[in-house]
Amino acid sequence: MLDKLNEIEKSALESLRSVTDSAALESWRVSHLGRSSALMTVFAGLGKLSKEERPAVGSGANRVKVALESALEERSKLVKSAALAKSLEEDALDVTLPGRGVHVGRLHPSTQQLRKVMSILADMGFQIYTSREVETDEYNFQLLNFPPNHPARDMQDTFFVEAEGRGDNPILLRTHTSPGQIHAMREYSAMNPDNPPPIRIALPGMCFRYEQITARSEIQFNQVEGLVVGENITFADLKGTLADFARRMFGQHARVRFRASYFPFTEPSAEVDVECFVCGGKGCGVCKNSGWLEILGCGMVHPVVLQNGGYDPARYSGFAWGMGPERQLMLRYKIDDIRYFWGNDLRFLEQF
Amino acid sequence: MKIPISWLKDYIDLDGLSVEDIARKLTLAGLEVDEIKYAGLAMPEYKDGEKHEFKTSGIAWDKEKLVVAEIREVKAHPNADRLTLLDLFDGKESQTVLTGAPNIFHLKGTGKLDKPIKAAYAKEGTTLYDGHAEGLQLMTLKRTKIRGVESYSMVCSEKELGISEEHEGIILFDDDAPVGMSLANYMGDAVLDISIVPNMARNANVIGIARELAALTGRELKRPTMDNGRRTKKSGQSSAVNGQSVTELVEIEITNPELNPRFVAGLIRDIEIKPSPYHIQRRLRLAGMRPISNIVDATNYAMLDIGQPLHAFDYDVLVSRVGQIANLSHKIKIITRAAKDGEKLTTLDGKERVLTSENVLVCDESGPLAMAGVMGGAESEVTDKTRTILLEGAAWNFINIRKTAKQHNLPSEASFRFSRGVHPAMAEQGVKRGLQLMAEWSGGQIAPDLVDVYPLKPKDPTITVTTKDVKRLLGIDLTAKQIAELLTRLEFECKVEKDSVKAKTPPHRLDIGEGAVGLADVLEEVARVYGYDRIPETRMSDSLPPQVGNPQHEWEEHARDILVILGLQEVVSYRMTSPERESRLVSFDEYVALANPIAPERRVMRRSLLASLLENVEKNARAESISMFEIGSVFEPNKNDLPNEPRKLAIAMTGLRTQTAWDVKDSASFDFYDMKGRLELLLSGLRLSGISYTPTDSSSLSAGFLHPGKSAEVKINGQSVGAFGELHPLVKEKYDFEDSPVIVAEFDLDTLRNATPTYGIAPVSEFPPVLEDIAVIVDESVTAEKVEGLIKQTGGKTVTRVRLFDVYRDEKIGAGKKSLAYNLTYQSEKTMTDAEAAAIRTKIVKRLEHEVGAKLRG
Numbered sequence A: 001m002l003d004k005l006n007e008i009e010k011s012a013l014e015s016l017r018s019v020t021d022s023a024a025l026e027s028w029r030v031s032h033l034g035r036s037s038a039l040m041t042v043f044a045g046l047g048k049l050s051k052e053e054r055p056a057v058g059s060g061a062n063r064v065k066v067a068l069e070s071a072l073e074e075r076s077k078l079v080k081s082a083a084l085a086k087s088l089e090e091d092a093l094d095v096t097l098p099g100r101g102v103h104v105g106r107l108h109p110s111t112q113q114l115r116k117v118m119s120i121l122a123d124m125g126f127q128i129y130t131s132r133e134v135e136t137d138e139y140n141f142q143l144l145n146f147p148p149n150h151p152a153r154d155m156q157d158t159f160f161v162e163a164e165g166r167g168d169n170p171i172l173l174r175t176h177t178s179p180g181q182i183h184a185m186r187e188y189s190a191m192n193p194d195n196p197p198p199i200r201i202a203l204p205g206m207c208f209r210y211e212q213i214t215a216r217s218e219i220q221f222n223q224v225e226g227l228v229v230g231e232n233i234t235f236a237d238l239k240g241t242l243a244d245f246a247r248r249m250f251g252q253h254a255r256v257r258f259r260a261s262y263f264p265f266t267e268p269s270a271e272v273d274v275e276c277f278v279c280g281g282k283g284c285g286v287c288k289n290s291g292w293l294e295i296l297g298c299g300m301v302h303p304v305v306l307q308n309g310g311y312d313p314a315r316y317s318g319f320a321w322g323m324g325p326e327r328q329l330m331l332r333y334k335i336d337d338i339r340y341f342w343g344n345d346l347r348f349l350e351q352f
Numbered sequence B: 001m002k003i004p005i006s007w008l009k010d011y012i013d014l015d016g017l018s019v020e021d022i023a024r025k026l027t028l029a030g031l032e033v034d035e036i037k038y039a040g041l042a043m044p045e046y047k048d049g050e051k052h053e054f055k056t057s058g059i060a061w062d063k064e065k066l067v068v069a070e071i072r073e074v075k076a077h078p079n080a081d082r083l084t085l086l087d088l089f090d091g092k093e094s095q096t097v098l099t100g101a102p103n104i105f106h107l108k109g110t111g112k113l114d115k116p117i118k119a120a121y122a123k124e125g126t127t128l129y130d131g132h133a134e135g136l137q138l139m140t141l142k143r144t145k146i147r148g149v150e151s152y153s154m155v156c157s158e159k160e161l162g163i164s165e166e167h168e169g170i171i172l173f174d175d176d177a178p179v180g181m182s183l184a185n186y187m188g189d190a191v192l193d194i195s196i197v198p199n200m201a202r203n204a205n206v207i208g209i210a211r212e213l214a215a216l217t218g219r220e221l222k223r224p225t226m227d228n229g230r231r232t233k234k235s236g237q238s239s240a241v242n243g244q245s246v247t248e249l250v251e252i253e254i255t256n257p258e259l260n261p262r263f264v265a266g267l268i269r270d271i272e273i274k275p276s277p278y279h280i281q282r283r284l285r286l287a288g289m290r291p292i293s294n295i296v297d298a299t300n301y302a303m304l305d306i307g308q309p310l311h312a313f314d315y316d317v318l319v320s321r322v323g324q325i326a327n328l329s330h331k332i333k334i335i336t337r338a339a340k341d342g343e344k345l346t347t348l349d350g351k352e353r354v355l356t357s358e359n360v361l362v363c364d365e366s367g368p369l370a371m372a373g374v375m376g377g378a379e380s381e382v383t384d385k386t387r388t389i390l391l392e393g394a395a396w397n398f399i400n401i402r403k404t405a406k407q408h409n410l411p412s413e414a415s416f417r418f419s420r421g422v423h424p425a426m427a428e429q430g431v432k433r434g435l436q437l438m439a440e441w442s443g444g445q446i447a448p449d450l451v452d453v454y455p456l457k458p459k460d461p462t463i464t465v466t467t468k469d470v471k472r473l474l475g476i477d478l479t480a481k482q483i484a485e486l487l488t489r490l491e492f493e494c495k496v497e498k499d500s501v502k503a504k505t506p507p508h509r510l511d512i513g514e515g516a517v518g519l520a521d522v523l524e525e526v527a528r529v530y531g532y533d534r535i536p537e538t539r540m541s542d543s544l545p546p547q548v549g550n551p552q553h554e555w556e557e558h559a560r561d562i563l564v565i566l567g568l569q570e571v572v573s574y575r576m577t578s579p580e581r582e583s584r585l586v587s588f589d590e591y592v593a594l595a596n597p598i599a600p601e602r603r604v605m606r607r608s609l610l611a612s613l614l615e616n617v618e619k620n621a622r623a624e625s626i627s628m629f630e631i632g633s634v635f636e637p638n639k640n641d642l643p644n645e646p647r648k649l650a651i652a653m654t655g656l657r658t659q660t661a662w663d664v665k666d667s668a669s670f671d672f673y674d675m676k677g678r679l680e681l682l683l684s685g686l687r688l689s690g691i692s693y694t695p696t697d698s699s700s701l702s703a704g705f706l707h708p709g710k711s712a713e714v715k716i717n718g719q720s721v722g723a724f725g726e727l728h729p730l731v732k733e734k735y736d737f738e739d740s741p742v743i744v745a746e747f748d749l750d751t752l753r754n755a756t757p758t759y760g761i762a763p764v765s766e767f768p769p770v771l772e773d774i775a776v777i778v779d780e781s782v783t784a785e786k787v788e789g790l791i792k793q794t795g796g797k798t799v800t801r802v803r804l805f806d807v808y809r810d811e812k813i814g815a816g817k818k819s820l821a822y823n824l825t826y827q828s829e830k831t832m833t834d835a836e837a838a839a840i841r842t843k844i845v846k847r848l849e850h851e852v853g854a855k856l857r858g
């Protein structure tokens, strides 16, 4: 009898070895541990055995049952993990197929750059001041110390608007955001004409120059100007403020270089070169190997401009600077054709 | 302005400074060097990726291989008629050199030259420009045979040496050129191309630049000696002054000193017109001017030298014009005056110019001679036969010169300077310098004295600068002595009194104003000479201004953010367009029109933002899906006053609603409701309520381009703020669009911005809601808005959400009927039972039955 049990165990374990899926596992269980299995038949026949035989056969049968059950459990784990492995393998994706697209909205790169500039200026206490795009000669030029027929006007070729009877004060498209300097100063000084408050503003907006549209010149472009007016504002402050701004704008280690220059509405005036942010000043194609990028013009507000804004130049001083977000983008992104900006080709815009 | 270094060295010692050092000093002081062109001097060598400060071109000359040589004989070539063989001495040995140079060809076979010719000799292995190539191509001299004669070296043209484009013949040096000397040492040069900004007009000349360099380096400025009859600088010869004084021959009448503050005239006789010395021609070419003849070159050289444009008249022509060839009974009278409108003058370029009263003329008693400061007249021009010169040096009103040069399209070196202002003091110096050079180069005799009429002297203001001013505006501490020292370097006459300096403007500059302006002008000079780089960087110590913000800008930026979140791409268009372009969408009678447009299609300022936007859609029409917006101004004309610039928002959508992908093939096109959904989100994002959508009024502007059945006007509390919908098929046809409908919207941002926002949120209940669907059948004429309104009204606070999820039409429902199916959400302050929800539902259904004849759909 015990031999028979050993035989049952041996053949059951042997057949279990060929079981590979859950259905076969179940049918193995039925045939080797089920009610009509040989083992169960042994259990059922225990009563018919002699008193002497019964304990040994009983415990032998139990041992075989436990052995088969644990073998089944082990096998079952094996089968399950094999099945999982198989299904994982079968479900594998081609990870190189492209992801599904989403319609995404974006700001125009100029807006993005303007925001970058203005958020830095906001941190530095500058408030945004906006003004009109179509201006008078008076605000665009005369009050900014460009007298009629002054050679400085050659620096800013101008679009004029058809209008009659305006004499020396034609209507034009603003050539810079600087008319806003006068508007702002007059607004601020009107608050308290005897003691006008200090000013610290940023003037963003679209400007226009009479140019042919080419890869390098455009008829419209954005400008951001900064204007500070107050008591005790010095050229050294201008240098310090722009150096601070440049570090925020172009990188913590950006250095600036001030070159003397000329703008009718500032004096002393300067052009500011920033150490090339593409190569870090080592020399590259963007900076034409010079290590410097000409990035903004600045200067102390001209006394005539202060006066025209309602600020006494004997008491107040100030500085202003201007820069072009499109130029910054062109340098940063190595854009070699300025016409991309107003061309609005989605293939360009979607890269920002 | 092109400045040869060799010329600068006439006036300042530049030892120890490299060409780059000089360029850097000038650039930082506001005389920006755009390019350095080398013509002989040693060039800095840059390796790839190495930093160079300046744009650089040209070549350096090999000190060993390029020398001054003398040609001793010009022999025939045995096998070529056009070529000659030169017997040449390079300072060490004799060479045989092959050349085809036309300017020595005539000496072929004349035997040993009585006076050897000095030339630039390049030995074997020299690298220089290929004279025969287009443009500038480098080549290296190699030993070769030309028509049977060995050739290994050459005599050079200016082009080959990188001096100019000139390749007509070889360079023929002046007689005093030292044979055997390295060419680089003899005349190696570099040219600085300097941008002259308007307030630096005084520096558009060699002495001006030298003066700046002297100030920046603290070195001495060596001035040319210019008194007539004294020893001249180069030759050491005495330029003879004799004969009748010019004051006895010529008188000057200035009719309007405002136009002509000063007129100086000098006279030189017995001149011989011939080419200038070679070193002068070379300098002129390097400075960008073409040598003409010794007389014309002298006027140009003097102008480049000290900045005063001069004009040379053929004096004998003036005499003959007034019919007094011999025995002048009275003086020649030069008159300066404004031209009469329509008056004519043939200028020396052969063109007859019709003048206006803006132009100023130099005349004699028989009529106009020259357009003052711009161009001379043809009749009195210097010719090969000229023997006597009347030399004009004058000061002109810069505005008239500017207008004249522009009007007649005559930009020139002279008008460039005059239109920026030349100090009248320079007129006298210019004439003296010009006469001196003419005498030196032409052998002429200078007539004694000058005729000088100077009715309007400039102020040359004296400015008081205090140490306090310097501290207050520049932020640096300088003593009065230091301030004076800096200004003196620029030739201000300074007097120090305690803490202040009285600085008198030197008589060569017109850019220093008076009062507060003059102070700023002078402080700029202090800062420049002190060095911008030495001024410290400080942080502002003044108080912060009142913070007022910019609500409009902030609001628009917020709107932009919402639109971007909604998947719309921002664009920025040209403000300039044409009525024709806009009329595809909408027509306007009046525009803000440009007086000087760059092109007819950009001749007015836009009135419709949407028209600009649609052009952008059209340009991108091949894209699968387009959703764009723009925020910006349009320009409403206001007769002869400034236009109104209302702010607008335009949106356009067309193409696929969802992006296709490799497993997403079909996607419907954007339609009315895609736009409406976005507008709803925009308006709620702007916290606006009280919004209604009504069919567009046929009289509105947008009704003209919108599909009448697929468009709506948007109102806030009854006030129209914009309209949207599908583009009318007839309008769409005018554009190059794809098939899918184009959905557009246009909003008046000023109205929208001024609508009152409402704040506050709906509370979020912690009790579970009851969700339920109901479908009702109503007549087609009953709007969804009406049904939804009734449901909300009846449900009151309990019905927190009503969402239309299906609109269904079918025969079974009946013709002219539709089924509207809604999800309703019931919510109360406690857990709501189904029974409570059912009670409200019954009320709603009854209300709908009663008010709009709705039937509950099974």
Ligand SMILES: [Zn+2]
Pocket: A276, A277, A278, A279, A280, A281, A282, A283, A284, A285, A286, A287, A288, A289, A291, A292
């Ligand atoms: Zn770089």
